[in-house]
Amino acid sequence: MTVYPGDPAVHLSPALELDRDGAAVTALELGSHTGTHVDAPAHTVADGRTMAEVALDELVGDALVFHLEGVADHATYGLDELAAALPGGVLPDALPPIAVIDTGWWRWFGDGRALRHPSLDPAAAAELVARGVHVLAVDTLSPDPTDASGTTSFPVHDVLLGGDHLIVENVAGLEGLPHRVRVGFFPLRLGVDGAPVRAVAFDG
Template identity: 65%
Template sequence: MRELSHPISTGMQVYPGDPDVRIEPALELARDGVDVARLHLGSHTGTHLDAPSHSIPGGRTTGRIALDELVGDALVVHLVGLAPRSTYGLDALESALAGGLPERVPPIVIVDTGWAARFGSPAALDHPALDADAAAELMRRGLRLLAVDTLSPDPTVAGGTSFPVHEVVLGADALIVENLTGLDGLPERVRVGFFPLPIDADGASVRAVAFVDD
């Protein structure tokens, strides 16, 4: 089994404008007989799930997402050499796969841009973004969960209000997982699981895993 999620820690990188992350003692063993940590973080901290309600009025919250939507066979697309702030579309996805993009894709599609290596640095903000038309085509071919190793499948712009890929995917009542890591070397087909905190909200941090022998 392989870990695909970033550890959550005080001061870690968050999407511009999201709450800062703080983990601090609430109770202490020497003083209180037990250690208990106080957590301060947003619902989109680290590797996390976007529920439709994140950007779609009236959309589903995490409490209405079944676990079987978050576990299953995935298609992994490894894209290398993408330029900062570039946009990748269907042609890039097609050429990255040995047999091209299948007419029917598994419900889960993972895009590995290699940008996970930049997580925690200013360069993470300059990640490549998916073309909204390509996202719509993936939906037509069977996508129900889009997972990326970047801060967003859309361009990250501080104060930005345009999220076309979110509109396509979440607007169709499908799901997005952001900030994956550990994707290097995964086969094109792999079974994965995304296990969110059991809260009813617009999103939740997840423990992401690939079921492979490492």
Template identity: 55%
Template sequence: MIVDLTLPVRAGMTVVPGDPEVRVRPALTVPEDGVAVTALELGSHTGTHVDAPAHLIPGGRTVDRVDPAELVGEALVLRVEAVMPGESITVDRLGALPSRVPPIVLVATGWDRHVGEPLALRHPVLAEDAVRTLMDRGMHVLGVDTLSPDPTLQDAPLALPVHAAVLGADGLIVENLARLTELPARVRVGILPLLLDGGDAAPVRAVAWT
């Protein structure tokens, strides 16, 4: 069975404050033009997307330099129950971790249920100790069902310790995943970004199967 882990791209969907708003409109229509074509205006971090190192790291890899094999394979799903708005998820909250984890780790909080609500911006975040532990045990790709593993609502200058840790190690971050709480602890996933030349990030279609 295939489980779609992707949020639909819709006009006016929630984005990180300051990011481009999403606009979707008909450019051509069948009655008037004989074909239907949709015009899209969106940022590279729209909806379910992958952050490449270039998002934060000067000279870091861009999306077009990411090998698709990095985003396809076995994943460990860590389900964190009863998280609170803005909660910092420490390593203890992740439960018993294996000594080695697969390269792809997905943290399931269920926060995708708040998509389109103001509460989506007040999502839980990952503590540095949790991220460092996962990286030490083999994580290369971090996936979350929130807008970010770092706080979204914060004043400048931005503090993005999770991004700095993962992207600084040439890893990848997948944000705005959906339905992670429906998955078993071990799954196979495929997360394929648009091939944006020089892109700091790109929307993806993400799926899981057992």
């Protein structure tokens, strides 16, 4: 389960054991932004909503999937690249509530190249929101550039979370999805800044 640079590492250890205690219980130690997870507004916005205040139906719905091909290390992609990734090469004026961006970068999770992932142009993020997107899901560590030494600049987060929208990061296995699909991201209901999710695409 990949984590952002500087976030807590994942530790699983037996707390109770079946043979000894009659039941198996595993102690989990992990950050709220571990693996595939959702960022609540509280992640970067003072007094923003926590996951306890995010309704589940915000994270389930119709999605438009953008399959970007051949994106280079540290590249920035914008509306032109997103439109080119769709049939007909045109970005609709009205978008579904969820946008899913497939760069193929999830294949590098656990490798140093994961830090060199492409990022979304903040102006493009603002346009997606203007056209109806409420949840942005990416297969990278962040829709913003990742600096291994730590960064305090998150312009795409500012657009999405600053507007009370949501971001899902570290989504994997997107290559087989059609451009139009119904998806769901199912988080733990925690009163904090984010939560791991089970990401699901519905067939039919």
